[in-house]
Amino acid sequence: MSVKINKLEIENVKRVKAVKIEPNANGLTIVGGNNNQGKTSVLDAISWALGGNRYKPSRATREGSMTPPHLQIVMNNGLVVERKGKNSTLKVIDPNGDKGGQELLNSFVEELAIDLPKFMDSTSKEKANILLQIIGVGNQLFELERKEQEIYNQRHAIGQIADQKKKYAAEQPYYPDAPKELVSINELVKQQQEILARNGENQRKRTEVEQIRFQLTQSQQSIQTLTDRIAELQAQLVTEQQSFSNLSADFETAQKTVETLQDESTEELQQNIAEIDEINRKVRTNLDKEKAEEDANQYQNQYDTLSNDLESVREDKAALLTNAQLPLPGLSVDDGDLIYNGQRWDNMSGSDQLKVSTAIVRKLKPDCGFILLDKLEQMDMATLNEFGQWLEQEGLQAIATRVSTGEECEIIIEDGYVAEDKLSKPEGGPTPQQATPTTPTWTKGAF
Template sequence: MIKINKLEIENVKRVKAVKIEPTTSGLTIVGGKNSQGKTSVLDAIAWGLGGNKYRPSQPAREGSAVPPYLHIVLSNGLIVERKGKNSDLKVIDPNGQKGGQQLLDSFVEELAIDLPKFMNATNKEKANILLRIIGVGDRLHELETKEQEIYNRRHAIGQIADQKVKFAKEQPYYPDAPKEPISASELIRQQQEILARNGENQRKRQRLTQIQADYARQGQEVERLKLLLNEAQAKYAQLAADLEIAQKDTLDLIDESTEELEANIRQIDEINRKVRANLDKDKAETDANDYRVQYDALTAEIMAIRQQKTDLLTNANLPLPGLSVEDGELIYNGQRWDNMSGSEQLRVATAIVRRLKPDCGFILLDKLEQMDLETLREFGAWLEQEGLQAIATRVSTGDECSIIIEDGYVTGQEQLPEQMPAQAETKTWKAGEF
């Protein structure tokens, strides 16, 4: 990893003359009060390594007749300079060969010199950067899109199923009603058949009565007409036979009642209403069950996709243990970005930035006064463990600061009168580890 070994800055923004040798691993804090030149140090490094897009709007120190001067020595032997009236860039390798911004861009990560750009990004943007550098962004996006599509379908089916269940519960049910609606014409036909049979029975009864009457009259005729005995006896015998037949025909006759059919005819509308209600309830329950089966099937699909997403991230080469992405957001040790401590946020950001360009072994951090000393120590220890270099600013003059800048100079640096008009040499301050 390439780091910053030395840097000299003169007449850039608020800096008058500063020389620093940052610690190679860990945290180098540039301390001081407000408006003394701390941030100007970081802006100068960003300009020197990141190119003219990081050039300050007013790079020259106000009131200075001498143009800005930058001299940065990197651990790979490159020397980066900006000097002269136009602050032209000059990059020289250990063999004396000259290079340019393209060479610096090959190993200097933009977010390393502009970490706030990452820190201030949205949660989704942070997650997308991570997914891009571990190479699973497209596949994870595809799985999330499919999961959302199935989730929406399942949600719609679940709502329909709930509505069907509610509708089925609200429907009345009549256990005594027939399974199918009753036809009025069928009931009338059955009634007419019974009435026809009953009419036939009545005719047979009338015939019996008639034969009985004839038989009685004929008996009287036999008594009266002794002279016609033979003829009358013959006829009487015939009538006796007819009587026997008629008696046999009517012996087992039973008339059927039409009361139930008549009641059904009168109540057909009510019966059919109950039948239709029962059918509606049965259909609603069937529909609800069908939709619930679909809902459960879609739930299984969603769980399978989520498992694929988990496997995808589990098998990915993540830049930091405990780092992952859930629902499009960064997760570190189970916490989303806004629930992470300041040290955890810096740790995550630094690890991701390092993975973007592994050769870039340093980052610039501004305004670390928001962190307490314990957090600073925790973050500094992690940097040392990872072999990373961080140059940071903090509004403080405490012992946690590697150097203190006051009025554009490093505190304790002596300025000789004869050195002031020219590119003044300054006392080198080697930052201690923190």
């Protein structure tokens, strides 16, 4: 069972002269009144009574009072907490009559419950760290977030390089008619020499044909000359005829061979040799473009891999928080900030901020069933009602102050006294609204 405040009696603390309140067991109890009437003094007195001397006001005794402060709080577990006397000595008595001290109170009183503004005024990251520590995943989440940031930074750098590589590759010119590899001038010269050698052999054969043609002509002339001497030179004629016949055969063979010969042109090679620097420039340009595109693709692949790693880490973070015992549905942590129903702290409504703060305080010390809230005048009625309904639903108790005397205030403080108490239950007659400052009479609801 969570510990709450059943009844509190305060006398001569700061602006309070004499106040007795029995707050709602569940939900919101608003202590209202105008400024400088003692509303905040009520909360300060409760903080001092339950939290110890570190919450003692610097000027605890009411100005002008000859009587020292007196505080008494009765908790719903029967525990009685009292401070009285010149030194405001603490006395804690449990239901069995045994005495205790501040150590007993510390076992169920959460520091932030009596000083909730300390939590609400902290930074969003400080709030998130408190939540992560109480649900026991702070170190794990820190490591995942460190890994997430590391991968994100690495991916960002790779992405920038990939973009630069893509732009560089896109800006490079390309010559589709250029060969795939650099052209060697030695190879071109060698090809040219081979062609020239073949052409030289063809020329040699042509020369040989001309020689044979010349010899044939000479032979014909000899035949003509020898015809006149045919009788004398019959034997020689036969020889010459045979020679002629052989030469004719050779001529016919050589002529047929020459007719099939076709010289190869070196014009293209000569042009290539002349343009080799330009060709190789285009080849190098194409190779540079292909290399740039390859680099861009490699960095894009690295970027995609890192994106997958980043998504995996984020899924681990989400799973870690999903499986954690969070104090409020819809409450989480993202990038070191508290998130409730998708909203960061500065975008939460006032009611949601109070819900989140109260839920975290309760998680810090589950036995603490109450909180103290000062200055709720900034909240409209809809927000107050919503927060009050949530407190009742959760079985929590809140005692709050508000600069107001409206219907939302169950207790009205005037000049250090309870001027109106809507929570009191008259016993046989009207409840007095005020008593003398020096000799307060403790009656249910007011003094």
